[in-house]
Amino acid sequence: MITTQIYSITGLLLFGMGLFTLIVHSHPLRKILAVNVMSTGVFLILIATAYTPLGQGEVDPVPHAMVLTGIVVSVSVTALALILSCRVQETSNRDLLREKPVAETAKECTR
Amino acid sequence: MNVDNPTWMIIPILLPLTAGLLCFLFHRKTFAIVLSAVLANFMAACFLTGQLLTFGHMRYSMGGWQAPLGITLRTDGPAVLMLLMTGVTGLAITLYARGYFSFRIDDPGRTERHQHQQRYFWPLWMLLLSGLNGLFLSNDIFNLYITLEIIGISAASLAALSGKPAALLASFRYLLTSLLGSLTFLLGIVFLYKSCGVLDLDLLRNLTEHGPGVRAALALMSVGLLLKTALVPMHFWLPPAHANALAPVSAILSALVIKGSFYLLFRLWFEVFASAITTAALNVMGTLGSVAILWGAIQAIRQHRLKLMVAYSTVSQLGYLFIAFPLSRTADNAQVWSIVIFMAMAHACAKSAMFMSAGTIFLHFGHDRIRDLTGVRASLPITVFAYGIAGVTLMGLPPSGAFIAKWLLLSSALASSQWWWALVIVAGSVMAMIYVFRVISRFIVIPEGFSSQKLGYHSRLLEWPALALAMISLLLGLAAPWPLHILARGSHDLTQILPGGLP
Numbered sequence: 001m002i003t004t005q006i007y008s009i010t011g012l013l014l015f016g017m018g019l020f021t022l023i024v025h026s027h028p029l030r031k032i033l034a035v036n037v038m039s040t041g042v043f044l045i046l047i048a049t050a051y052t053p054l055g056q057g058e059v060d061p062v063p064h065a066m067v068l069t070g071i072v073v074s075v076s077v078t079a080l081a082l083i084l085s086c087r088v089q090e091t092s093n094r095d096l097l098r099e100k101p102v103a104e105t106a107k108e109c110t111r
Numbered sequence: 112m113n114v115d116n117p118t119w120m121i122i123p124i125l126l127p128l129t130a131g132l133l134c135f136l137f138h139r140k141t142f143a144i145v146l147s148a149v150l151a152n153f154m155a156a157c158f159l160t161g162q163l164l165t166f167g168h169m170r171y172s173m174g175g176w177q178a179p180l181g182i183t184l185r186t187d188g189p190a191v192l193m194l195l196m197t198g199v200t201g202l203a204i205t206l207y208a209r210g211y212f213s214f215r216i217d218d219p220g221r222t223e224r225h226q227h228q229q230r231y232f233w234p235l236w237m238l239l240l241s242g243l244n245g246l247f248l249s250n251d252i253f254n255l256y257i258t259l260e261i262i263g264i265s266a267a268s269l270a271a272l273s274g275k276p277a278a279l280l281a282s283f284r285y286l287l288t289s290l291l292g293s294l295t296f297l298l299g300i301v302f303l304y305k306s307c308g309v310l311d312l313d314l315l316r317n318l319t320e321h322g323p324g325v326r327a328a329l330a331l332m333s334v335g336l337l338l339k340t341a342l343v344p345m346h347f348w349l350p351p352a353h354a355n356a357l358a359p360v361s362a363i364l365s366a367l368v369i370k371g372s373f374y375l376l377f378r379l380w381f382e383v384f385a386s387a388i389t390t391a392a393l394n395v396m397g398t399l400g401s402v403a404i405l406w407g408a409i410q411a412i413r414q415h416r417l418k419l420m421v422a423y424s425t426v427s428q429l430g431y432l433f434i435a436f437p438l439s440r441t442a443d444n445a446q447v448w449s450i451v452i453f454m455a456m457a458h459a460c461a462k463s464a465m466f467m468s469a470g471t472i473f474l475h476f477g478h479d480r481i482r483d484l485t486g487v488r489a490s491l492p493i494t495v496f497a498y499g500i501a502g503v504t505l506m507g508l509p510p511s512g513a514f515i516a517k518w519l520l521l522s523s524a525l526a527s528s529q530w531w532w533a534l535v536i537v538a539g540s541v542m543a544m545i546y547v548f549r550v551i552s553r554f555i556v557i558p559e560g561f562s563s564q565k566l567g568y569h570s571r572l573l574e575w576p577a578l579a580l581a582m583i584s585l586l587l588g589l590a591a592p593w594p595l596h597i598l599a600r601g602s603h604d605l606t607q608i609l610p611g612g613l614p
Binding site: 091 | 283290
């Protein structure tokens with residue numbers, strides 16, 4: 001019982017850390033990695049859930065199916081986000097390491 | 112409950128998906144494929160409505176697997192109306208997109224780039240349509256998460272399609288925001304599964320005990336969906352993403368994508384977990400909705416670009432949907448549903464008509480600075496007319512569908528002596544009038560010595576779909592009894608399904 005709780009709390013911690021990075025850091029790659037860490041946290045909690053309902057060495061298969069589906073989604077979204085961030089870097093010739101302030105983006109829109 | 116032929120229910124999901132895949136195989140005939148898929152989708156929505164009216168609410172278990180393990184689809188009044196809304200708007204947007212892309216491809220200079228855009232637009236749009244239909248029909252909360260992701264991915268890709276740096280950046284932010292929203296939603300699902308052990312919405316509805324786990328799950332799912340719906344503190348991603356996209360894409364994003372996550376949120380709050388909702392939570396939603404109405408309208412008035420103004424007006428109009436939340440304490444469920452559905456349908460038609468008109472104007476004049484758009488009426492009369500009619504709906508004048516929704520809102524606000532919501536609604540309408548008229552007056556007034564710009568030939572598809580949608584949104588109010596009839600038919604005969612046979 002303690003084991004599942006440790007896993008669940010670790011998952012929550014990972015989710016929180018990812019969320020923090022996603023909000024605080026501005027580098028696109030960091031943001032993408034942060035989202036990945038968040039989804040790993042969610043999957044960890046799910047896997048921990050799978051063990052509890054039946055106990056006695058049997059596991060609930062539904063969370064496993066959900067994690068598998070979630071991993072597929074997360075891989076494809078990561079690919080899309082990476083391509084998008086590359087394109088952003090190619091087309092806007094300024095360095096994306098520094099986040100553009102919102103006002104500047106708005107100026108670009110009016111141009 | 113009648114199970115005559117519920118297999119029909121998968122058609123609106125399967126058909127656009129197949130069409131999207133076929134688009135990759137047959138490059139030359141994409142428009143024919145997409146048009147037939149959209150037409151068939153509309154007909155399937157009509158057929159499902161007919162079935163709903165005859166047999167009442169229906170369920171379909173995919174692959175014959177029953178509820179606790181299998182995934183079920185079901186139709187009810189709100190779902191069918193949203194399907195119809197998507198069908199009609201989707202049809203018009205498809206026709207408009209055809210006109211839009213062929214106009215751009217005819218333009219010498221960047222033909223190749225525009226062909227490239229068109230080639231990717233059609234499959235992504237079909238994927239998005241399939242996800243939306245899945246969202247409206249699905250009855251399994253994990254499956255709903257999948258449809259949310261499908262919608263998010265295809266919407267972000269569509270927003271990036273124009274290839275401009277601003278659009279790419281906006282779409283990257285949109286993708287991350289929607290990802291954050293769906294991960295929060297997924298965490299909510301995990302909590303829900305931990306505390307209830309089921310994923311089917313009907314089974315969840317029948318649980319009477321709502322422990323702290325369920326409340327936490329509901330809070331997480333609501334935050335995720337609010338992020339995707341762009342309620343005010345979380346609306347930062349919407350205006351740049353919607354304003355920088357191609358015109359048909361802006362219409363799709365503003366009219367349909369936002370409604371998808373809102374519909375899901377509303378369904379969770381008022382059908383599935385209705386007993387776990389507290390008054391304080393409802394009031395928070397109402398307050399955020401009022402802030403959205405006023406803040407969005409102020410921003411819309413301040414904008415200098417037409418498309419940004421229309422995007423901010425979406426932020427403002429979304430607020431009305433949330434004002435319906437606190438009014439649900441006194442009104443019965445069916446009335447709240449009818450307010451929300453009317454508002455959503457009217458806004459979907461009007462806003463897509465507005466974005467289409469703005470797009471047509473942008474195509475012909477090469478810019479959308481409101482200051483320099485004087486006398487557009489002389490060159491594009493039908494487009495300006497469509498814009499005006501859509502504006503009438505946004506203001507909520509009779510006989511538009513938004514008028515019915517606002518009337519119901521006002522009367523239930525006054526009947527339950529919560530007059531402050533009524534004040535916000537009226538103020539929002541007045542401000543909508545300001546931002547609509549500010550543009551219309553530019554369009555219509557032709558100054559002295561003005562020579563109208565000679566425009567080249569353009570397809571009728573650029574103008575008529577927008578006008579048709581605007582007219583539908585205007586005349587929706589006259590056809591009000593009909594959607595109400597569908598709602599009444601679908602929402603009450605909910606069958607009781609006992610939880611049993613859990614894994």
